[in-house]
Amino acid sequence: MRSFDTMSQAYEALVDKRQEIADLASASALLSWDQEVLMPAGASARRARQLGTLASLQHKMTVEELPRLLGAAEAEVANSEATQTQRLNVQRIREDLTKQQKLPAAFVADMAETSSRAQRVWEGARAQNDFASFQPWLEKIVALKQQEAQYYGYIDHPYDALLDSYEPGVRTAKVQQLFDAMKPRLKALLDAVMAAPQVDDSFLMQPIGQDLQMAFSASVLRQMGYSFEHGRQDLSAHPFCTSFGMEDVRITTRYRPNDIGFLLYSSIHEGGHALYEQGLKSEAYGMPEGEACSLSIHESMSRMWENNIARSEAFWNYFYPSFSAIYPDGLKGQSAERVFAAVNKVAPSLIRIEADELSYHFHIFIRFEIEQALVAGTLAVRDLPAYWNAQYKNYLGVTVPNDAHGVLQDVHWSLGAMGYFATYSLGSFYAAQFLEEARKQLPNLDEKLAVGEFHHLREWLQGQIYDRGRLHTSDELCTIITGRELDPEPFVRYISAKLAKVYGVHLVV
Ligand code: CO
Numbered sequence: 001m002r003s004f005d006t007m008s009q010a011y012e013a014l015v016d017k018r019q020e021i022a023d024l025a026s027a028s029a030l031l032s033w034d035q036e037v038l039m040p041a042g043a044s045a046r047r048a049r050q051l052g053t054l055a056s057l058q059h060k061m062t063v064e065e066l067p068r069l070l071g072a073a074e075a076e077v078a079n080s081e082a083t084q085t086q087r088l089n090v091q092r093i094r095e096d097l098t099k100q101q102k103l104p105a106a107f108v109a110d111m112a113e114t115s116s117r118a119q120r121v122w123e124g125a126r127a128q129n130d131f132a133s134f135q136p137w138l139e140k141i142v143a144l145k146q147q148e149a150q151y152y153g154y155i156d157h158p159y160d161a162l163l164d165s166y167e168p169g170v171r172t173a174k175v176q177q178l179f180d181a182m183k184p185r186l187k188a189l190l191d192a193v194m195a196a197p198q199v200d201d202s203f204l205m206q207p208i209g210q211d212l213q214m215a216f217s218a219s220v221l222r223q224m225g226y227s228f229e230h231g232r233q234d235l236s237a238h239p240f241c242t243s244f245g246m247e248d249v250r251i252t253t254r255y256r257p258n259d260i261g262f263l264l265y266s267s268i269h270e271g272g273h274a275l276y277e278q279g280l281k282s283e284a285y286g287m288p289e290g291e292a293c294s295l296s297i298h299e300s301m302s303r304m305w306e307n308n309i310a311r312s313e314a315f316w317n318y319f320y321p322s323f324s325a326i327y328p329d330g331l332k333g334q335s336a337e338r339v340f341a342a343v344n345k346v347a348p349s350l351i352r353i354e355a356d357e358l359s360y361h362f363h364i365f366i367r368f369e370i371e372q373a374l375v376a377g378t379l380a381v382r383d384l385p386a387y388w389n390a391q392y393k394n395y396l397g398v399t400v401p402n403d404a405h406g407v408l409q410d411v412h413w414s415l416g417a418m419g420y421f422a423t424y425s426l427g428s429f430y431a432a433q434f435l436e437e438a439r440k441q442l443p444n445l446d447e448k449l450a451v452g453e454f455h456h457l458r459e460w461l462q463g464q465i466y467d468r469g470r471l472h473t474s475d476e477l478c479t480i481i482t483g484r485e486l487d488p489e490p491f492v493r494y495i496s497a498k499l500a501k502v503y504g505v506h507l508v509v
Helices: 009-037 041-077 084-101 105-128 131-152 158-166 172-195 210-224 260-279 295-309 313-326 336-342 360-376 381-396 422-441 445-450 455-464 474-482 489-503
Strands: 233-235 241-243 249-253
Touching: 009 041, 009 084, 009 241, 009 249, 041 084, 105 131, 131 158, 131 360, 131 381, 158 172, 158 360, 158 422, 172 360, 172 422, 172 489, 210 233, 210 249, 210 260, 210 313, 241 260, 249 260, 260 295, 260 455, 295 422, 295 474, 313 336, 313 445, 360 381, 360 422, 422 445, 422 455, 422 474, 422 489, 445 455
Parallel strands: 233 249
Antiparallel strands: 241 249
16 A cells, blocks of 8 residues: 555645746746836836746746646545645646636737737827727727637626636626626715715825835734735835735835825735735645635735725724824824724715725726626727716716726726726625624624724634635635625625714615
């Protein structure tokens, strides 16, 4: 009889290869971080080449070496001595590979080349407010995405194939049903809020220096449990979180002198992503067990800290004194309650990334409908700006003055990322459902948050979410944690209760 060590040889060889691939991905991520944060402008062409070399090495290992090692590991874990975790790791890697192998190499190269050029055209088009120059490129992208859906295959809707790349196992019809059910309820709440007297947030718009803003946001990040021993925070044009393994997870934020919330909340959002990445199992580096579950679950972690926690009364009760210390003039005559109200101000606007927590979802509903129609061929790219503007009027009551503030605002489509947007709203809904469960299991959570004891929640997330890696789909994970699949009712309860406090509107939605 063979020993267990001999029997896990193939599995260990698979782990080694996956870790080598993860090392290359980490090196690419570090070069990309540098490109956004520190790199001198003159280095961009060389950097692009270096990133291309690393990507092709990674691709080469994945297509030439991984399949044989995976096949051997599959044969091995079929043996009863393998653990359930080993089996699930192998299963996830097989699913990834099967999906990857459906796309011909020529198609992948065409997509990469087209989207890289389309992104440059989009940057110019947005700066010049010139949709016409982007239109032929978006038409090419849409045609490629239609082709991609054919390669992947689907049962009901071609959009299913694209959604699956970002949110495995989730069908278009299910998300559409969820969004359709939410629209009238969130619209009723939005209308009620807009009919109430508006809250004043002007006192948050006085200048505070960059160093003070960065120091205050760092103190919040530390309280959340973000480790500066294993990360750092810098400034960049677009905030992001990136990981080079669990031991080095970095975030960026952005600065506006007259708007503390701008830096603070993007920092907390990325900090929520970073806690997840720092919390992944170090010993599972390179394997699905050491990866985040999905985009929507990732977004649930960032949004939970950004909105449910850092826009709560408990949070501001705790941080008000230290905020006053760096911002004494702005807070003269104010109170924790007024800061709580100000950071929860609702005001429909044109730009998704600056939207409030309630009207945000309409930005997503609109994009979700548009993407389906583009992929299905029922909406032509040339008709897109007019359709976009009509939907903004319809859902948010705002008039789009030009395409730069309308259809050209997001980078996603130029990158070929279609099927992504829904994960943002799903993330908010998951966050509320997880937090309801956390409150059941952690009595007096809000009293603890109000005295700065954030570790109870972080440790709960560690056990429930971070430790489980990518061994389950989002729905499976949600069922393991809360006993049921995604349910939007906790979000509706949470947002209506909060806005009832802020605006005094009482509404059963
Ligand atoms: Co995010």
